[in-house]
Amino acid sequence: MLSKGSFESFDLLRVKDVVDKFNLSHLFLGLLSVGLIILFADYAWMLYMYRKLPPGPIPLPLVGNTHLLPENKPWIYFEELAKKFDSPVITFWIGRNPTIWINDAWAASELLDKKAALYASRPKMLVFAELSGVGQYNLVNMHYGDRWRVHRKLTHQGVGLQQVRKYRGFQNNESQVMAYDILHDPKRFVTHMERYATSVVSIIGFGRRVASISDPLITQVLAIMQRAAELNVPGKSFPMIMETFPWLAKFPRCIAPWLKPFGKGGRGSAFYYALADEANRMSQQEPCYVKQLFKEAPKYDLNATEIASLTGNLFGAGSDTSSSTLVTFALACCAFPETLPAAWEELDRVVGPDRSPSWENEPQLPYVKAFVKEVFRWRSVAIIGGQPHSPTEDDHWNGYLIPKDSWVQGNT
Structure with a gap:
């Protein structure tokens, strides 16, 4: 038969078990509450920045707009966003980080050409720079400095x-x-x-x-x-x-x-x-x-x-x-085969049939030079403007903020 002491010990164990479960549940709820508060504060900051940055889709907590990216050819999607928001410069959130996309040549000239010294730096790129092994020693990834x-x-x-x-x-x-x-x-x-x-x-x-x-x-x-x-x-x-x-x-x-x-x-x-x-x-x-x-x-x-x-x-x-x-x-x-006869005629007239053209012939080949420039314009090699830039201090464009160290990418 069980003694009175055995029942008392059993009751104490049950009480201890209940207390432990209570403490664990409170710890879990406490951690969850802290996490939700941090998430709420972080998202409040994202929405605050969203109102100051160039227009773009509203970001979601943590993921930003990443879920909206297409499987391929994102440059077409960014061009469509520029038309949708009626702005050549838009904001697209990659996670918690706003990226600024420049979608026409005039805005690109205004920001990246006229303010070249301000945008000479590069943002921190985890995948391309650090994980790939290229690192920050490379000029295409390097922050502006000595x-x-x-x-x-x-x-x-x-x-x-x-x-x-x-x-x-x-x-x-x-x-x-x-x-x-x-x-x-x-x-x-x-x-x-x-x-x-x-x-x-x-x-x-x-x-x-x-x-x-x-x-x-x-x-x-x-x-x-x-x-x-x-x-x-x-x-x-x-x-x-x-x-x-x-x-x-x-x-x-x-x-x-x-x-x-x-x-x-x-x-x-x-x-x-x-x-x-x-x-x-x-x-x-x-x-x-x-x-x-x-x-x-x-x-x-x-x-x-x-x-x-x-x-x-x-x-x-x-x-x-x-x-x-x-x-x-x-x-x-x-x-465009219809454009070739004029180029052939110019080459035959200036160079002749017995040799290939050289740099000395360049001034006498205006049509061929124009053809080459049109190839550059028609299908740019770097569709999304090459490596991203990053301003070394806060900048403004048409009343919108472009934050210091943000990711600024051409798409022209």
């Missing part, structure tokens, strides 16, 4: 307006090789254009020609450029969803499958530095940008990552963009 000015100066020394005039000779040579290759193998015209563009940049940067479409340099460069493009287009799928929820990047890689495509990052940096180091060690190499960088490295305290980024940017700015523009030119010729 290192930014050093990188910009060194870039202009290699591919500034006056410098590129020195490269016209081998540009002519490589264009003749490309024309010959297309003539003998027209089905692979895209590959021949990619070889041409990669070779020109490789000569500038490393003093090294790309003589064949089978050169592994082409494959590696195009793979890196393709990956960079994928990581630079806003979307609501991985990996860009991490710009909305940056805490997703904090998980250990062993339990976060969405981080596995990034590996350890920095593949492009290691590749470009290896090319640069090899070119610098070759004493018989022609003068090139890499040799200049290694010579200037002690003066500007350049590390290996910075040298890799400066040389890699040549391919990002000159290789993929040039070959894509040439492909667009071919598309324009097929889409």
Whole structure:
């Protein structure tokens, strides 16, 4: 039989169990209340900012407008939003972060050209910069400051307006090789254009020609450029969803499958530095940008990552963009064949049938020059305006606030 003491012990255990459950429920309710208060305060701030920023869709708590992004071609959607809100400059919230989209050339000129010094900086980009391994040492991701000015100066020394005039000779040579290759193998015209563009940049940067479409340099460069493009287009799928929820990047890689495509990052940096180091060690190499960088490295305290980024940017700015523009030119010729006879007539009259055109013929080829400019306008290579900008202080446009350090993106 159970004693009176046993019943008392049982009652005490029941009371303790009830008290523990009561405390746990209160703790849970307390944490939930604090979380809701923080969420409410944060959303109140978002709505407050929403009224001060350029027009756009009303954001939701935490996710902003991310759920509205289309699966592909977001630039078309942003253009439609500009028409809907009757404003060339709109706000679209990526999570808790407002991004400013500029949708016409006049507004872009007013903000990014006339106020270039104010918008020279770059926002913090988790996916493109930090997770990909590119990092903040690269000029395309760098915040405005002393290192930014050093990188910009060194870039202009290699591919500034006056410098590129020195490269016209081998540009002519490589264009003749490309024309010959297309003539003998027209089905692979895209590959021949990619070889041409990669070779020109490789000569500038490393003093090294790309003589064949089978050169592994082409494959590696195009793979890196393709990956960079994928990581630079806003979307609501991985990996860009991490710009909305940056805490997703904090998980250990062993339990976060969405981080596995990034590996350890920095593949492009290691590749470009290896090319640069090899070119610098070759004493018989022609003068090139890499040799200049290694010579200037002690003066500007350049590390290996910075040298890799400066040389890699040549391919990002000159290789993929040039070959894509040439492909667009071919598309324009097929889409508008009625425009070609006038170009042929001008080339035959100025250049003749026995040689290819050169830079010396440029002043006598106004129709061809206009054709080229129209190709640039018709299908821009950087549809969403390249890398985003970020104002170094608060700015205003038509009475709307553009906050300091916000993400400002062209879409023209």
